[in-house]
Amino acid sequence: MSLAEPAALPVATSAPPRLDVLKRLTIRFKASLPAYLLLLPSLVFLALFTYGAMGRVFVDALYQRATPKAPLRFVGLDNISAVLTDPAFTGAVVNNLIYAVGTAIPSIALALLFALALARTNAVSSALRAALFLPVLIPMVAASALFMFIFLPNVGLLDYYIGRLLPVLPNWLGDSDVALYAIMVITIWKNAGYYMLFFLAGLQAVPEDVMEAAHLDGAGPYMRLRHIILPELKPTFLFVTVIAILNAVTQVDHVFVMTQGGPSNSTNLVLFYIYQQAVEHYDIGRASAATLLTLAALMGLTALSFRTMANREGGP
């Protein structure tokens, strides 16, 4: 501290700053009030159905009833361990993993093919894009109604046309070795066109001049795909993969309509297990425990994309 500075300064301001901070906070809070009022309606519903629901899952997972009418009893982590040792749940997790990988990879690969083939804007491409996009629009229940006939043994569309080529006709939805794969076909059919849109958007970011330079250097289609297009599409791949995995957990209406998790639990997926526990067995404790485990797994996944999403929405 230099001698030139007046020594009295710190003393003189030692009392007011606190008041000042408080005052400034109230002023800032008052200035923020209109914003809070505007946010209030949204926050009320978010509090009830998102954060409140999260908290409820945590609490409900700790309680259990001996019979549907018995009083609630605190059981700690018993529900979680009961779910984890339930072969139906672990089976559903394994099925869901197979289902996630088996739907994400083919639908993303197809989406990329479609986007690369239809990136040009002309009437033919846009008609083809529309055709591939149609399944995205319709409810999963409607898709299930159509595929129920497609997979129908003997007289169904698949057996009628392709079945003649096979020595033995599988019962597509009735055979526990095949049913899960049949279910996957529907998901791939329904989602490939959706992911195609993101690849089409991503392809527009591939710089024209780099592509031209590659042509001049004599790079073939494969080289251009491998060294220019795919690196450019990396963020799109990440984004679409996250959506595809989320869909594999949440978009399972066809299981409800077509197989009810059967035959012998071969198409039982996690969300269907949760539904069964809650609605068919009235076991809210177990349903909540299973929800909690699923949420934890998905949060781990989405945490990876959290920053990307925050940036996508333009930051706070």
Added chain:
Amino acid sequence: MKLFDRLFGDAPLATRGEITPKLGFLLTVLLAVVWLIPFLWMVVATLRPASDGINAMAELMPSLKPTLDNVRDAWEIGDFPRYTINTTIICAGILLVQFVTITLAGFAFARLAFVGKTLIFYLFLMQLMLVPVLLIVPNLSLVAQLGLYDTLTGVMMPFFASAFGTFLMRQAFEAIPTELEDAALIDGASLLQRIRHIYVPLSMPSFSAFAIISVTSHWNDFLWPLMVINSPDKRPLTVGLSVFTKTAEGTQAWGTIAAGTLMVIGPLLVTFLIFQKRFISSFVTSGIK
């Protein structure tokens, strides 16, 4: 080859002779045809008379004696007019409340400075990650506690706030020049008046993009209404169709099932074909709903 020349006419000269892109295009055309087969079957089977027998049901060649009997049966067996009204009420109700909540919240994020903005931003962002379908169990108990079990309001309520919509509107509002608002401010317009008369009219494209996403996703919702609704006359189209399919499957009435499905997805398909460009650009912005 003439067709190929036309389609690839705008490709750089160096790549016009390449064979791989053409093979990829052919494969895509083939797959697009495969993709349309379920829809084609739906239309053909709807018009096929029952007298053709079950063995001809899979035939993709249209019947020579088309009939509307299946449509009439589906109309009579399933309560489709009632289901359509319920779905319309649900979609419209959700959308109207969402318009209010996302406009207000979007404006706060776009134009106002306030304490805790970052925190609240992340609170909203969390909704994008917590897919609502996963919270069906706790939300069902909440809806029951609020006395809204088996009501259409109960089906709508969890969707009244939308983080996706809020961010979409925020983006739209940020693009509007502040000079316009300043002019209104000088004329003494209040905050809500400024939102109502300046921001909302200038953001119509974003509202319509949001409406497309919101309506298609709630038109297609199945699991949540299945859990909340108990009375048959309150079922939305998806739940109605699943019950109808179960009933008709027992009697092997596949023509009737096809007709019922056509009735459910017909409105969506027609709207899509009319507003194709708008639908596609809206879905690109949606990402995670």
